[in-house]
Amino acid sequence: MTGTRAYGYTDTLDAEHYARALRADIRGGLTSTPKSTAPTWFYDARGSELFEEITQLPEYPLWRAELGLLQLHAEDVAAQTGARSMIELGSGSSTKSKLVIEALGPAGLHYVPVDVSADALQQAGAQLVQDYPGIRLHALRADFTAPLVLPALPEEGPRLIAFLGSTLGNFRRPARGPFLRGLRDVMRPEDFLLLGADLVKPEHEMIAAYDDAQGVTAEFDKNLLHVLNHELDADFDPDAFDHVSVWNSTESLIEMRLRSRAEQLVKIRELDLAVQFERGEEWITERSAKFTVSGLREEMAEAGLRTRQLWSDPNAGFMLTLATAH
Template sequence: MQEVYYPIDVSAGILRSTALALLERYPNLKLYGLAGTYEQALAQLPPAELENRMVIFLGSTLGNLTDRERSSFLTKIQEALQPGEFFLLGVDLQKLIEIIEAAYNDDRGVTAEFNLNILSHLNHRFGGDFVLDRFEHLAFYNREQHQLEMHLRSLVTQTITLARLNYRVTFEAGETIHTEISRKFDLPTLVNELSAHAFKPLQIWTDPQDWFGLLLCQRQCTVEECP
């Protein structure tokens, strides 16, 4: 049975290397890499070559989007699929706040290093003069917004220059840069949201602790599409 795979990644280099590795393992696979953001790649998807098609969006990336961004993204998935086709979605489910905060403030400092690397990237890309030791990683659960927030907090009053952008900004001691959000979902609310975008969950799986969810959905026809 022929299988066709369209992997998506914003890094063309990573896309190429992983695609070649997959083709070595599965030589009969037809593979077309799409380099760009998810939104850009979805707009480039050609019509389905085979009888069935599935869009797969795993991990917990959906939680990094705001409510408006998430709705827009699900609309693009809906537009990319025909009625009867499938959407496999992985999400991070709600859990005790203590568990969430501990995961983003790990003892080894892996998440802190990841967060601070944003400043290194800005230095490299835009000629910045961030000194990483003058910032600290800050992660906490925002109860109002139901999201984990990551920030970088300035330890001193300092002025930063991004030379290639001809831009300067001053941070007061204690002021933060908001770098990321991570929403946590409950399944009934998520199912309602998917239904609003013409997706019907056929099967839902969770781990034994109900920390993570995997939803197999089928694209339904809308009022305009139904005969």
């Protein structure tokens, strides 16, 4: 971050974090069977623009459903928690969390947005301190999938950890337990977790949400190839791949995939790597788990989290869960 800031900022990631993580994931993912990489790399400037478009698509109700639930129940969250500190994981633009901030009362509220993007933290932080002059904001640039080390926060009063957007769905089942236990470990008995989760719906609806009629999601998926061409001096041809969306019923998740249209050899010069694709071979670029109410409650209980309140939108198939440590 540059310029004058009216708030605290801690950066736990070195300058090479992104490049090092990208190289490791792409090398490991494209030399495995099946090929599979993290969704992190979609989000250059163009990828972020495309995702904003996706959130407004009629086939993709997730973002709007969560926003609607927060509009209806942010006051309930505030009443039940009484939180005076709020930590948001994967905060991004902090658009939806503003509803919770306003319900909690921004004057004197300690707000810690956590994100890997310095630009997102800078832009959101500047806007928040302008909108809420009394807020006490400390931005934390960190990878929240690693053990969370928070900046100093007041000991008095409950804390609220917010993890919205059904981002938990980016973790496969074996990884979700350790992640949730990690959150539980930083929570005190009086603290709360607010979790957004996308629910299982009819298969055709879930597939359409990740393969819309306008082709925006397909462009978003293929944008990964442009990112790799730019960042790793690769020679992917986006026209040589088709975007597909598949429901994996065994793991209860949607998979976005890039399907090779022909046999091809792709060179990734920064990795000194040549990757062979067979015709019809599919590369998993994102996994997004979908939950059931009972299943998520069980996962949280196994991690030491007690569900205190559920709010759901049955039409859009989305829920918010408020939980405490036990």
